Amino acid sequence: MAENGDRKWLHDLLRPMKGSFREVFLISFFVNMLALAVPVFVLQIYDRVVFHAGISTLQGLVIGMVLVLIFDYVLRNSRARILQTVALRVDVQTGRILFNRVMSLPLRALESKPAPYWQALFRDVEVVRNTVSGSSAILLCDLPFVFLFLGVIFLIAEPIAWVLALVFPLFILVAWRSGNVLNSAAQKERETAMNRDDLIGGIINGRTTIKALALDRAMRPMWEEKHADNIENSVQRGGKADSFTALGQTLTLVTTVSLTTVGALAIINQEITIGALIATNMLSGRLLGPLNQLVNTWKIYAGFRQSVQRLSDVFNAEVERQESEVALDKPKGELTLENIIFSYNPEGAPIINDIKLGIKSGSLTALVGKNGSGKTTLIKLILGLYKPNSGRVLLDGADMTQFTRSELAGWIGYVPQDCVVFAGSVRENITHGSPDAPDNEVIRAAKSAGVHDFIIDMPDGYATEIGEAGQRLSGGQRQRIAIARALVGHPPVILMDEPSGSLDRQAEEELKRTLMELAKQHTVIIVTHSPILLQACDNLVALDKGRVALAGPTKDVLPRLFGRAAPPPSSATPAPPSTPSTGASAPAVPAAPATPKPTQSQAPQRQPQAGQKPAAPPQKQPQPQPSRPGAPAVPPAKPVGTPAAQPAQAQPTSSPGPQPKPTAPQATKPQTGQAAPKAPTPPQTRRPQS
Ligand SMILES: Nc1ncnc2c1ncn2[C@@H]1O[C@H](COP(=O)(O)OP(=O)(O)OP(=O)(O)O)[C@@H](O)[C@H]1O
Ligand SMILES: [Mg+2]
Numbered sequence: 272m273a274e275n276g277d278r279k280w281l282h283d284l285l286r287p288m289k290g291s292f293r294e295v296f297l298i299s300f301f302v303n304m305l306a307l308a309v310p311v312f313v314l315q316i317y318d319r320v321v322f323h324a325g326i327s328t329l330q331g332l333v334i335g336m337v338l339v340l341i342f343d344y345v346l347r348n349s350r351a352r353i354l355q356t357v358a359l360r361v362d363v364q365t366g367r368i369l370f371n372r373v374m375s376l377p378l379r380a381l382e383s384k385p386a387p388y389w390q391a392l393f394r395d396v397e398v399v400r401n402t403v404s405g406s407s408a409i410l411l412c413d414l415p416f417v418f419l420f421l422g423v424i425f426l427i428a429e430p431i432a433w434v435l436a437l438v439f440p441l442f443i444l445v446a447w448r449s450g451n452v453l454n455s456a457a458q459k460e461r462e463t464a465m466n467r468d469d470l471i472g473g474i475i476n477g478r479t480t481i482k483a484l485a486l487d488r489a490m491r492p493m494w495e496e497k498h499a500d501n502i503e504n505s506v507q508r509g510g511k512a513d514s515f516t517a518l519g520q521t522l523t524l525v526t527t528v529s530l531t532t533v534g535a536l537a538i539i540n541q542e543i544t545i546g547a548l549i550a551t552n553m554l555s556g557r558l559l560g561p562l563n564q565l566v567n568t569w570k571i572y573a574g575f576r577q578s579v580q581r582l583s584d585v586f587n588a589e590v591e592r593q594e595s596e597v598a599l600d601k602p603k604g605e606l607t608l609e610n611i612i613f614s615y616n617p618e619g620a621p622i623i624n625d626i627k628l629g630i631k632s633g634s635l636t637a638l639v640g641k642n643g644s645g646k647t648t649l650i651k652l653i654l655g656l657y658k659p660n661s662g663r664v665l666l667d668g669a670d671m672t673q674f675t676r677s678e679l680a681g682w683i684g685y686v687p688q689d690c691v692v693f694a695g696s697v698r699e700n701i702t703h704g705s706p707d708a709p710d711n712e713v714i715r716a717a718k719s720a721g722v723h724d725f726i727i728d729m730p731d732g733y734a735t736e737i738g739e740a741g742q743r744l745s746g747g748q749r750q751r752i753a754i755a756r757a758l759v760g761h762p763p764v765i766l767m768d769e770p771s772g773s774l775d776r777q778a779e780e781e782l783k784r785t786l787m788e789l790a791k792q793h794t795v796i797i798v799t800h801s802p803i804l805l806q807a808c809d810n811l812v813a814l815d816k817g818r819v820a821l822a823g824p825t826k827d828v829l830p831r832l833f834g835r836a837a838p839p840p841s842s843a844t845p846a847p848p849s850t851p852s853t854g855a856s857a858p859a860v861p862a863a864p865a866t867p868k869p870t871q872s873q874a875p876q877r878q879p880q881a882g883q884k885p886a887a888p889p890q891k892q893p894q895p896q897p898s899r900p901g902a903p904a905v906p907p908a909k910p911v912g913t914p915a916a917q918p919a920q921a922q923p924t925s926s927p928g929p930q931p932k933p934t935a936p937q938a939t940k941p942q943t944g945q946a947a948p949k950a951p952t953p954p955q956t957r958r959p960q961s
Pocket of ligand 1: 616640645647
């Protein structure tokens with residue numbers, strides 16, 4: 272359970288509403304006072320009007336009662352209205368605080384819990400709202416008056432009051448027990464519901480795959496198991512709740528029978544009048560009602576406590592920096608990675624292991640490596656999304672941890688590996704990061720990403736709605752929009768994780784030109800295995816199991832990467848000043864990629880399939896590039912060893928292979944990325960000699 276200090280947010284939330292709660296309590300006081308009027312009226316009718324034929328008394332009593340009932344109606348209405356205002360404020364404020372809080376949590380914290388957990392938190396806000404402003408709040412106000420009614424009953428009919436005084440603790444006991452039992456049952460039901468929702472969420476997100484592969488047959492047993500689990504827990508919780516409700520009602524009936532019996536005996540003994548018995552019966556209803564309600568409401572309080580606990584956990588969790596002490600100017604974009612070590616699991620092996628790199632502004636750096644070698648993780652570390660276990664990332668010499676997330680997002684453009692876009696217009700998707708971006712900036716970014724022509728070709732242009740998760744767009748169009756999004760606002764650092772995974776060859780060529788242009792003034796890092804993009808890179812960093820295996824000018828590193836013999840670690844790229852500088856302890860890169868070597872007759876023409884990326888970048892020599900003003904001067908590459916055989920990536924221009932170099936984008940690379948050649952067949956002379 273949270274300490275009181277942990278629930279400070281709740282106190283802060285409710286403190287300004289104290290006035291409203293006071294009003295509600297005051298109104299409840301009057302409502303309960305007026306409730307006394309009915310039994311008193313009945314008592315007077317029996318004792319004075321009926322036996323003494325007191326018509327004028329009756330008239331007076333009826334007029335009085337009409338006024339009381341009108342007043343009671345007005346009071347109850349105003350109480351409901353005040354509580355509605357309280358509900359609205361709780362909803363708005365807690366919802367807003369929760370949203371801000373969740374958005375401020377570090378990415379690792381968000382990844383540590385499944386999606387339904389975060390969704391359920393917003394339902395917890397509803398629980399808090401309903402508890403502090405619903406029937407349970409009214410019950411809380413009414414409960415103290417139970418003692419008032421008991422006191423009045425003591426005055427009118429003492430023998431009956433003793434019966435009620437005896438059952439009172441019994442009700443409390445049943446309510447308390449029901450809260451405890453139902454609490455754990457509700458917790459289990461919630462967990463099973465979350466498991467089921469998690470599965471449903473996954474199925475809905477992957478509905479295309481599910482339909483295409485008819486995975487529903489495989490999913491059905493999983494769904495049925497989780498659904499049955501949830502139903503079982505739900506039934507168990509419902510059964511327990513029903514038994515406590517029934518117990519409360521039985522207790523109420525037993526009390527009514529007991530007090531009527533005791534009342535009858537008291538009348539026979541002439542201790543009380545019949546009127547007193549009837550009035551007491553009515554008053555006991557006002558007393559037993561809240562007590563009976565308490566049995567049901569106690570579990571609401573228990574659920575409320577759980578919801579408050581979960582919200583407190585989020586509100587007290589460590590968040591990312593929200594404000595910078597001093598607003599620094601936009602950086603130039605020079606990046607330094609100082610001995611970065613990072614693991615997802617504190618006990619697990621490091622995923623990023625002692626990486627030292629220096630990347631100058633005005634350069635284009637490629638990050639390559641096998642699947643799972645840690646490229647995306649490293650990009651996220653550079654973005655500041657993950658905090659290294661040890662080591663630092665410096666931006667223009669400043670430790671990145673001092674910057675806020677929004678500052679970093681403004682300075683670092685990012686194209687994620689999975690290009691997520693959101694429902695909304697094309698323009699909104701491009702400007703999500705900078706909503707105030709002027710139109711010419713949006714158009715510039717779209718043109719740079721090669722998506723402008725496609726956008727204006729649509730009837731609604733930039734206002735075109737792209738549908739849920741951009742499903743009305745093709746994969747390549749989504750990717751280009753994600754690239755445009757990263758370019759808005761001229762961020763000095765641009766990180767792109769496989770930006771050409773869904774692009775056709777023409778788009779890739781365009782992207783290459785864009786990157787070369789951008790790299791004149793920006794720090795551009797791309798994770799790629801595309802020969803076209805690799806050609807454009809000044810520097811190349813090869814990761815292997817989270818370590819820098821090789822780094823340096825692309826022309827030097829590419830031949831080494833695919834050389835027959837791996838270079839000794841000590842020779843790992845004595846980088847020139849403007850090339851990525853690495854630690855000297857970098858291990859040798861694996862000499863051969865994981866992909867099987869093709870035979871000559873299997874002249875490798877195929878793009879690697881999804882999930883079958885080459886273990887390392889292409890074997891071909893990079894084409895000489897037109898030197899760019901900002902590009903670092905790199906010595907000509909010296910081939911080290913003989914290039915090992917690689918499928919797919921060959922030197923396009925020098926290849927005598929039979930495949931013509933297609934130009935039409937659609938013809939060159941189908942979106943499936945499987946069969947069409949990206950590069951012509953490598954010449955035989957480039958086949959491995961080993
Ligand atoms: N959120 C996560 N939680 C736990 N482990 C993770 C998480 N994300 C990645 N990993 C692990 O970290 C390692 C590196 O993953 P990463 O995504 O950085 O590889 P990558 O080099 O980008 O691979 P790919 O070329 O397939 O994109 C993998 O072994 C992966 O299983
Ligand atoms: Mg990756």
